[in-house]
Amino acid sequence: YDSGEYDRALAKALEIARVAELRAEQRARRARGDRHLLGIGLACYVEMCGFGPFESAVVRAEPEGTVTAITGTSAHGQGHETTFAQIIADHLGVDFDRIVVRHGDTLATPMGQGTGGSRSLVVGGSAILQAALRVQDKARRIAAHMLEAAFEDVELADGRYRVRGVPDRALGFAEIAARAYGEGLPPGLPAGLEATEFFRPPQLVYPFGAHVAVVLVDRETGQVRVRDFVAVDDCGVRVSPVLVDGQVHGGLAQGIAQALLEELVYTPDGQLATGTLMDYALPRADDLPSFTTAATVTPTPVNPLGAKGIGEAATIGSTPAVVNAVVDALAPFGVRHLDMPLRAERVWRALASGPKKA
Incomplete structure (x- = not known):
């Protein structure tokens, strides 16, 4: 397989995000019937990459x-x-x-x-x-x-x-x-x-990480806003940490957009309705928070650099973290599952049809 200390990444993400404090804030918001529901979502991932043959x-x-x-x-x-x-x-x-x-x-x-x-x-x-x-x-x-x-x-x-x-x-x-x-x-x-x-790599490498998303859901409109996002990624040795951060930031933007915005929509007669950038919902800067990124470093023994991949890692953890956060916010309404993308109308309908109002 590969080197990995998976608990370190998870523990670090939970510590940076201050999950215990977030849970206290969530309970307080629910108790006072706050318009904005707080949700906390977590996702851990292991990716395979570094393909050969040479x-x-x-x-x-x-x-x-x-x-x-x-x-x-x-x-x-x-x-x-x-x-x-x-x-x-x-x-x-x-x-x-x-x-x-x-x-x-x-x-x-x-x-x-x-x-x-x-x-x-x-x-x-x-x-x-x-x-x-x-x-x-x-x-x-x-x-x-x-x-x-x-x-x-x-x-x-x-x-x-x-x-x-x-x-x-x-x-x-x-x-x-x-x-x-x-x-x-x-x-x-x-x-x-x-x-x-x-x-010629002797085998694949396996980067991993843990992501925590914090969202606010407007109970009156269903609008979702990502308030905070913490990403702890382990890609082994980082030759250029600045470039790694850049790839993580881009991957987070892409993964969050997949959870909340992006979708291929077809008309009843099978024509693509979101085929241009005029119609396809891409994220803008004000759709995203300032990310908090961190790392654990577990060198791989299967290449001389000790490096693992990072190009796709942030897209893997961010999408489920955001979806989990929204479902967590809607848990008092009996919501256990939502299909992506979590656009306002879809979230509002889930709130309206829930068996319990919080």
Whole structure:
């Protein structure tokens, strides 16, 4: 299976959301017959992702010290270029802004599997890492020759290739790259400084998390407003936490909209009535609260990065959390189930037909 401490994510979500205080507020609202019914919804999920069969990467140092990386995945807004460049910068000692990540060029890219199923960092990033480590190994051999030291004594530290214990004897990556394409290489070491790798994942990875939604339901109109939302997601090691937060925020917006707004509506003669953005209900900024996001970090043992997927995680937990919250708000009316989307009319009818008024 995979690594997972599922109780940690749940306990953290409940703590951040202050569920005990919310339950006290809910009881008080019900006791005084408040117009706005408070509902608390919880959803826990485990997702499978990181599909194979493999992914490819090329990491090539240019003679002037810049690095070009070519990946078989293809980004369309996720930020692969940033994340892959971070991996390379950390493992080659190259400045981030001297790394170029290319994708989607079938003339230059080795065979790859593309993007899908939250696999790009897990599989594509692992291929990038393995290629970078091979380049690092060769760079250390060249540095050892230039510094007249044993290969085993050369380390990469603080962005410099230096002799262990003698930090003043050090070289920058650009100096090593220039030597790789020039004269004076160690005997038997070929020219150039690049590597091609194919990473084949041994199995899937399983990110998980716990989400808590807090909603207010207007008992007179059936209108639902998401007041607060807490998401605790565990996607293993986070190479770029800012990008992870961005993907979580987008997934929450999509998942909440599925619960409350989005629907394919057909006319009686089978024509799609919500086929344009004039008719299809997408969420707006004022439909959503400011999200509270947090994390637990449980590295996976099945890839060298310890990373799991995040691209779809927030959509999995958010939709049932919101539906559960609305059903929880309507529980005193005998409501135990509602079909999505939970538009105002549908909720109002459930309130009106309930056996009990709270």
